[in-house]
Structure formats: C-alpha cells, structure tokens
Amino acid sequence: MTRIPTGLAAVGAAAALLALAGCGGSDDTAQTGGGGPIAITASDDSCGVARNTADAGTITFEVTNKGQRVTEFYLYAEGDRIMGEVENVAPGLTRRLIVEVPEAGRYQTACKPGMQGKGIRGDFTVSGQATKQVDSDAKLAEAAKSYQRYVNSQADALLTRTTEFVDAVKAGEVEDAKALFPVARTYWERIEPVAESFGDLDPRIDGREADLEAGQEFTGYHRLEKDLWVSGLQADSPATADRLLTDVNEIVTRAKAVELTPLQLANGAKELLDEVATGKITGEEDAFSHTDLWDFRANVDGSRAAIAALRPTIEERKADLLTTLDAAFAAVDAVLEKHRRGDGFALYTDLTEADVKEMAAVVDALGEPISSVAEVVVSP
Amino acid sequence: MTGTPTTNEPAPDPAPASANAAGPRERLSRRRLFGMAGAGAAVAGVSAAVGVAVSRSESVTTVTDAAAEVVPFHGEHQAGIVTPAQDRMHFVAFDVTTRRRDDLVALLKAWTAAAERMTTGLEAKENGAVGGSPQAPPADTGEALDLPASALTLTIGLGASLFDDRFGLADARPPKLIDIPAFPGDDLDPRRGGGDICVQACANDPQVAVHAIRNLARIGFGKVAVRWSQLGFGRTSSTTRAQTTPRNLFGFKDGTRNLKAEDVEALREHVWVQPGDGPDWLVGGTYLVARRIRMHIEIWDRTSLVEQEVIVGRAKGTGAPLGQVDEFDEVDLRVGGAGGEPLIGENAHIRLASPEALGGVRLLRRGYNFTDGSDGLGHLDAGLFFVAFNRDTAKQFVPMQQALSSKDVMMEYIEHTGSGLYAVPPGVRPGGHWADTLIR
Numbered sequence: 001m002t003r004i005p006t007g008l009a010a011v012g013a014a015a016a017l018l019a020l021a022g023c024g025g026s027d028d029t030a031q032t033g034g035g036g037p038i039a040i041t042a043s044d045d046s047c048g049v050a051r052n053t054a055d056a057g058t059i060t061f062e063v064t065n066k067g068q069r070v071t072e073f074y075l076y077a078e079g080d081r082i083m084g085e086v087e088n089v090a091p092g093l094t095r096r097l098i099v100e101v102p103e104a105g106r107y108q109t110a111c112k113p114g115m116q117g118k119g120i121r122g123d124f125t126v127s128g129q130a131t132k133q134v135d136s137d138a139k140l141a142e143a144a145k146s147y148q149r150y151v152n153s154q155a156d157a158l159l160t161r162t163t164e165f166v167d168a169v170k171a172g173e174v175e176d177a178k179a180l181f182p183v184a185r186t187y188w189e190r191i192e193p194v195a196e197s198f199g200d201l202d203p204r205i206d207g208r209e210a211d212l213e214a215g216q217e218f219t220g221y222h223r224l225e226k227d228l229w230v231s232g233l234q235a236d237s238p239a240t241a242d243r244l245l246t247d248v249n250e251i252v253t254r255a256k257a258v259e260l261t262p263l264q265l266a267n268g269a270k271e272l273l274d275e276v277a278t279g280k281i282t283g284e285e286d287a288f289s290h291t292d293l294w295d296f297r298a299n300v301d302g303s304r305a306a307i308a309a310l311r312p313t314i315e316e317r318k319a320d321l322l323t324t325l326d327a328a329f330a331a332v333d334a335v336l337e338k339h340r341r342g343d344g345f346a347l348y349t350d351l352t353e354a355d356v357k358e359m360a361a362v363v364d365a366l367g368e369p370i371s372s373v374a375e376v377v378v379s380p
Numbered sequence: 381m382t383g384t385p386t387t388n389e390p391a392p393d394p395a396p397a398s399a400n401a402a403g404p405r406e407r408l409s410r411r412r413l414f415g416m417a418g419a420g421a422a423v424a425g426v427s428a429a430v431g432v433a434v435s436r437s438e439s440v441t442t443v444t445d446a447a448a449e450v451v452p453f454h455g456e457h458q459a460g461i462v463t464p465a466q467d468r469m470h471f472v473a474f475d476v477t478t479r480r481r482d483d484l485v486a487l488l489k490a491w492t493a494a495a496e497r498m499t500t501g502l503e504a505k506e507n508g509a510v511g512g513s514p515q516a517p518p519a520d521t522g523e524a525l526d527l528p529a530s531a532l533t534l535t536i537g538l539g540a541s542l543f544d545d546r547f548g549l550a551d552a553r554p555p556k557l558i559d560i561p562a563f564p565g566d567d568l569d570p571r572r573g574g575g576d577i578c579v580q581a582c583a584n585d586p587q588v589a590v591h592a593i594r595n596l597a598r599i600g601f602g603k604v605a606v607r608w609s610q611l612g613f614g615r616t617s618s619t620t621r622a623q624t625t626p627r628n629l630f631g632f633k634d635g636t637r638n639l640k641a642e643d644v645e646a647l648r649e650h651v652w653v654q655p656g657d658g659p660d661w662l663v664g665g666t667y668l669v670a671r672r673i674r675m676h677i678e679i680w681d682r683t684s685l686v687e688q689e690v691i692v693g694r695a696k697g698t699g700a701p702l703g704q705v706d707e708f709d710e711v712d713l714r715v716g717g718a719g720g721e722p723l724i725g726e727n728a729h730i731r732l733a734s735p736e737a738l739g740g741v742r743l744l745r746r747g748y749n750f751t752d753g754s755d756g757l758g759h760l761d762a763g764l765f766f767v768a769f770n771r772d773t774a775k776q777f778v779p780m781q782q783a784l785s786s787k788d789v790m791m792e793y794i795e796h797t798g799s800g801l802y803a804v805p806p807g808v809r810p811g812g813h814w815a816d817t818l819i820r
Contacts, residue, residue, distance in 0.1 A: 081718075081719070082716065082718065082719055082720040083717075083718055084715070084716060084717055084718065085715070085716040085720050086712070086714060086715045086716070087714040087715075087716065088714045095712055095714075095715070096703070096704060096705075096709075096712065096715075097703070097715055098703055098704075098705075099717075100717075100718075210564075210565070210566070210567070211564045211565050212564060213564045213782075213785075213786045214561070214782075267684075267687075270682060274679045274682070274792075277676070277678070277679060278676055278679060278792075281757065353756065356757060357756065357757055357758065360757035360758050360759070361757075361758050364678060364758060364759075367678070367679075367682055368682060370682075371681075371682030371683070371684075374684055375684070
C-alpha cells in the first residue's frame with residue numbers, strides 16, 4: 001500500500017485544480033488581465049469592488065476587511081459555481097485571491113460579513129478568451145472507457161479470489177489460504193492506484209504493520225498474512241477475514257463506479273511502477289510471506305493495461321515513446337520471468353543481491369519514460 | 381589541496397569592494413581557498429623545519445572573507461544553533477566507553493579546549509600538526525592546516541542513554557529528554573541513531589568540519605567511540621533573514637518559515653529552555669532532534685511539476701505559497717480555488733507543518749542535504765539530514781511529525797532512517813567546559 005492514502009484522488013484532483021488555476025510552476029500569477037489587483041473593500045454592510053470588469057485569464061483581488069465582523073470573499077460563475085474564494089478575513093486584514101477565469105461571461109463577486117448567507121453580491125464581467133485546454137479527443141475518451149473495462153474485470157476477480165481466500169482462512173485451511181493469498185492480491189495490485197484513491201478503505205485492506213499509526217488496528221491482507229505465516233491463526237482471524245471481505249466488497253463497488261480521466265490513467269501507470277520501486281523491490285510489501293514478486297508482476301500488468309488503453313493517443317502524438325515503453329516493458333518481463341516457478345514466483349528471500357539489483361535497473365528503465373506519458377496525454 | 385583556480389571560478393579578487401549579490405559566502409570560492417591552502421602548506425612546512433609554529437589563522441590573515449569568519453565559542457547559548465547556517469555539516473554521535481566519571485569530566489575539558497582553539501582557526505592543540513616532537517605522532521591531524529576558521533561551530537548534546545547509573549546522572553535526566561515515539565513509515569536503522577553524546581560541527585568548508593570531528597574523536601579514544609556520523613553538504617535552512625533560502629534535494633526552497641535568529645522572543649518561547657522547565661542545569665540550553673531522512677529522489681523526479689507543487693504547497697520556482705506571489709508572502713491556508721477546494725491542500729506539506737495547523741508549534745530547523753553513496757540498487761542514497769532545535773520535543777517536534785507521517789503525501793517519497801534526541805547544554809563561559817552545569 002502507499003503510506004498516505006490520497007494518491008490519485010486527492011493529489012490528482014488538487015493538481016488538476018492547480019493546473020486550471022495556472023499556478024503550476026509559473027511565476028506570473030501576479031499578473032491580472034486589465035492591469036493590477038482589484039481592490040475589494042468589505043465592511044459589515046457593503047462590498048466595494050474597485051473595478052467590475054476584467055479580461056479573461058488570471059485575476060487578482062486584494063480583499064480588505066474594514067468591518068467589525070470576519071468576512072469572506074467569493075467569485076462565482078453562473079449557478080453559484082465557485083471560481084475562487086478567500087475565507088476568514090479578519091477585521092483590519094488584507095488578503096489576496098488569485099483566480100483563473102478562462103472564459104468571458106457574467107460572474108458575481110460576493111462579500112460575506114459574518115461568513116454567512118448569500119452575501120453582498122455584485123456583477124462582474126469578464127471579456128476576451130484565455131487559451132483553454134480542450135479535451136475533446138475521441139481516442140482519449142475511448143482510453144478511459146477501455147481502462148474502465150479493465151478495472152471492472154479485475155475488480156470482479158478480486159472479489160471472487162478474496163472470497164475464496166477468506167473462506168479458507170475461516171475454515172482453518174492454512175495451506176490453502178497461503179496458496180490463495182498471493183493470487184487474491186494479484187487483482188488488488190493490478191488496480192492499486194484506483195483502489196488507493198479510497199483513502200479510508202486502503203489502510204484497512206492493505207495496511208502494513210510498520211505503517212500503522214498509534215492506536216490503529218492491524219487488519220486486512222497483511223494481518224492475515226502474519227497470522228498464516230508467523231503467528232498462526234488467531235481467535236479473531238475469522239472476524240478479520242470477514243471484515244476484509246466486507247471492505248473488498250465495498251471497494252469493488254466503488255472502483256466500478258469511479259470515473260477516470262486520461263490523466264489519471266497516465267499517472268496511475270506511473271504510480272504502479274513507483275510502488276514496485278519502493279515496496280516490492282525492497283521486499284517490504286509481503287514481509288511475512290515474501291511473495292513480493294506476485295505483487296511486482298501484478299503492478300507491472302496494471303501499468304501495462306493503462307498504457308495499452310492510452311496506446312492510440314501515444315502512438316499518434318509521440319510514437320518513439322511507445323517504442324521505448326514497449327522495449328522497457330519487455331525488459332521487465334524478461335527479468336521477472338526468470339524467477340517464475342510454476343504458476344507463481346520465487347520468494348523474495350530466495351533472491352540474491354544481484355537479482356534484486358537487476359530488477360531495480362529494469363524498473364527504473366521503465367519508470368523514467370512512463371513518467372512522461374502524462375504530459376503526452378494532456379498536451380496535444 | 382593543490383588545486384588552482386579554474387576557468388569556471390570567479391577571478392581572484394582579494395577585496396571585493398561592495399557586497400556581492402550572490403551573498404558574502406560565495407565571494408571566495410572554495411577552490412581558490414584551496415589554492416591558497418597549497419601555498420600556506422608550503423609555508424607551514426618551511427616554518428616547521430625551522431621549528432616555528434604557524435597557526436592556521438596566521439597563514440590566512442589576508443583573507444577578509446566570510447570563509448575566514450570566527451564564530452565566538454563562548455556565550456549564553458552554544459554556537460551552531462542560531463548562528464547563520466553554514467554550508468556544511470559533520471554530525472557525530474558517540475558512545476561513552478569509560479565507566480569513570482572523572483574520565484568523562486576530563487574528556488569534556490579536553491574537548492572544550494580543543495573546540496575553543498579549532499573554532500578560531502587554530503589547530504586542536506598548540507604546535508599540534510607539525511610543531512611537536514618529530515618522533516611523536518602530531519597532536520593535530522593536520523588536514524585543516526592553512527584553512528581559515530570557516531565559521532566553524534561545535535555544538536554538544538547529551539543523549540538519554542548518558543543518564544543511566546554509570547556516572548551518577550540518572551537523577552539529572554531532563555524529563556523532556558524523551559524517547560521519540562515510533563512514527564508510521566519509520567524505517568529506523570539502529571546504527572544511525574541514538575548515542576550518549578552528539579557533536580554537531582558546522583562550517584563553510586567541509587574539511588574544517590570533518591577535521592574538527594576527527595580530532596574530537598581522536599582525543600576521545602579510550603573514553604568514547606564513534607557510534608554513527610553523518611555528513612551534510614548543503615544547508616537546507618536559513619536561520620537569519622540575511623540568508624537566502626536554500627533548496628533541498630526535491631528542488632524546493634526549504635525553511636522559508638523557519639524561526640530566525642532575529643526572532644528573539646519566539647526563540648525564547650520555542651527554542652531555549654527557560655527557568656522552571658527543569659532541570660536547572662539545562663536553562664539556556666535546548667533539545668536537538670536529528671532525523672536522517674532518505675529521499676526517494678528518483679521517484680520524485682518522475683512526478684509532474686504540478687503534483688510536486690501540490691504536495692509541497694509552494695511554487696517550485698519562486699517558493700511562493702500557492703495562491704500567493706512571492707516567497708515570503710504569508711501562507712494563506714484559507715484561499716480556495718474552483719469549487720472552493722483549498723489551493724494549499726488539506727494534506728499539503730506546508731499546511732501540515734504550519735504553526736496554524738499545529739496549535740502554534742514552531743521549531744528552529746538547521747538541516748543539511750546529504751548523499752551517502754548508493755543504495756546498491758542503482759540509486760543514490762540521498763536525502764535530508766533533518767536537525768531541529770526545540771524547547772519541548774513532546775509538544776513541538778513529535779506532534780508535527782505525527783501529523784506529517786500520517787497525512788503528508790510527501791511521505792510517499794521519503795523514509796526516516798535514523799533518529800536521535802539530545803539535550804543541548806547552555807553555552808560555555810570562559811574558563812568553563814562543555815556541560816559544566818551538569819557535571820564537573
């Protein structure tokens with residue numbers, strides 16, 4: 001698991017917002033279309049707007065609270081859609097709000113003395129047009145759908161295999177459960193970035209003992225892994241197994257409902273490789289069973305599935321990147337398959353230092369080009 | 381040490397007329413210093429041959445530069461805490477191997493004498509490097525001969541393990557010298573943490589810092605043994621407003637909101653142990669938290685700029701907090717973008733580490749970038765050696781690290797691999813010695 005359960009969901013969303021707001025790496029956030037910041041003078045019963053027109057692009061407001069009550073300032077688009085806001089402006093203070101407004105149109109400013117109600121509204125007109133990224137590419141839309149089908153199929157298998165695993169644990173069939181453990185996890189690891197985006201469930205399902213916070217209960221796959229391989233089945237193992245199945249059921253339902261953007265696909269493909277590099281190659285993921293190579297294989301499978309969905313777009317926009325990726329995936333496969341044993345893989349503890357180093361090298365060789373896919377996807 | 385100026389170094393200019401925009405510390409290149417060192421060494425060799433001792437400071441009296449700066453060793457507080465952060469660090473932790481209290485006191489006295497000398501640019505002992513008996517091994521190891529003081533500071537701290545029954549110090553253990561709890565995601569290597577005594581050497585020349593630690597270790601043989609040590613090659617915090625904010629290995633400005641030497645009132649509140657904090661021997665001292673933080677820089681480097689900025693909560697170029705324009709603009713945690721989502725995310729590093737989110741808690745940070753070779757898997761073993769000073773670790777560092785370790789997305793890219801907490805005694809008065817308020 002990742003230690004911080006936010007990955008794709010929180011950062012992804014925030015990053016998208018930020019990109020939209022135009023703050024990403026640019027040093028020009030102070031520039032305001034139509035010259036200089038717009039002063040907002042808020043009092044307890046008025047909302048002075050120094051200028052109520054601006055060009056599309058980056059608009060900077062300087063909000064000064066001359067009233068006695070704490071206030072807020074908003075810029076709304078039609079339907080009270082928030083374009084930007086600054087909260088908790090204490091009396092006497094001046095605060096800054098930089099808003100990216102890509103489209104011309106009628107907007108509204110609002111001061112909210114006491115931070116309540118609809119506020120003191122004023123019309124605000126934006127003219128002109130800022131360049132805006134239009135994502136109407138049919139190939140990209142199909143990519144998202146195609147990957148969604150993959151997520152659905154893996155989610156179904158995850159539920160089936162986890163049910164079998166849980167049944168074996170509850171029946172006390174230790175050897176069966178041990179055999180099923182890496183199999184059930186394969187489906188989890190293939191769609192890990194999607195599953196992880198549900199921050200509340202991920203630590204319960206996939207939390208590692210070393211990453212628990214004080215007072216947090218050790219549950220999920222890895223708790224059962226410890227029972228099966230180290231401490232023996234415990235009195236509460238069946239209950240832990242039941243809870244795992246409930247959580248997996250929930251996450252499967254949610255994973256099937258999630259709507260993914262092409263950018264999230266690209267980032268997910270990269271994150272899966274990051275997981276391999278930081279967790280699997282070091283043998284930290286399955287610290288008791290040492291079945292890390294199953295997870296390794298599954299992460300790479302999932303990454304490849306996301307790239308496969310994006311393939312037509314990458315081919316059209318940057319064909320040489322695709323060649324590089326194909327070769328790098330093939331190199332990872334070749335190394336990984338050396339350690340295949342029947343339907344599974346050698347245990348991490350059976351690997352030599354040279355084996356691990358060889359794996360790290362091919363994963364790095366793939367991780368570097370895969371990190372450039374996102375840019376290809378967002379910039380036509 | 382016989383390097384000559386190369387074409388990519390500034391032309392020799394012994395007396396820059398006005399303050400250089402690049403800051404005083406860059407006025408004299410290290411390579412140029414080394415060039416002078418070469419000449420100085422020759423001089424020293426000659427004078428030794430005729431039996432005249434030449435101290436390091438004498439051979440570089442022409443250098444009127446920040447590199448030659450001497451930071452006073454004596455004072456109310458130890459140097460190396462609010463001292464403008466030097467560029468380089470060598471940190472060491474020792475285990476005390478003697479069981480005799482007298483030995484320990486004698487060592488602290490000998491160390492203090494050597495530290496007083498070395499921080500002024502002198503050898504560890506008079507006539508140390510080359511002026512002694514030709515038949516004896518030199519008392520100073522010699523590699524800093526001819527190098528200026530380079531703003532060397534030596535700061536001592538005492539670990540909890542010193543306060544056991546060996547030296548009768550059990551009752552003097554400060555209650556606030558706690559055992560730092562385990563945090564989620566810690567991967568601590570016992571060989572990179574703890575220790576009875578730590579010494580932090582900071583200087584603008586790495587060789588000067590290493591020389592100081594090496595000579596202290598040498599003086600200590602038979603009484604202490606090196607437990608672990610860490611080199612830092614670039615400061616990651618500024619501790620005065622005159623310094624520019626440096627960057628960590630993630631490429632971001634680090635420590636913009638750090639406590640600064642000028643914040644006298646805040647230092648009293650957040651850093652210096654006050655009367656009544658207990659115990660009395662530590663008044664005027666502080667606590668040093670050391671954390672060796674491995675950064676998975678290769679993974680970080682594959683992360684998009686916008687995601688890096690979201691994780692940190694600042695623009696990478698300017699260092700400005702998201703939603704603001706300049707680096708030192710106030711961080712505004714209550715600004716929302718489209719949909720009212722906070723521009724500085726709920727899990728952004730600067731929000732989680734902010735005094736606003738932590739009930740006013742602040743630290744004085746004084747960390748350094750490091751690389752320690754490779755990890756054996758084709759990656760650099762690189763990161764941040766986090767050093768911070770605070771007055772009450774349980775109320776300052778611990779809650780901050782708890783918030784970061786459980787919520788900070790940056791944790792995906794880092795791992796804490798070493799840890800130590802040390803009580804830092806107050807400054808030494810002339811005639812006194814390190815920790816003489818505790819043991820003499």
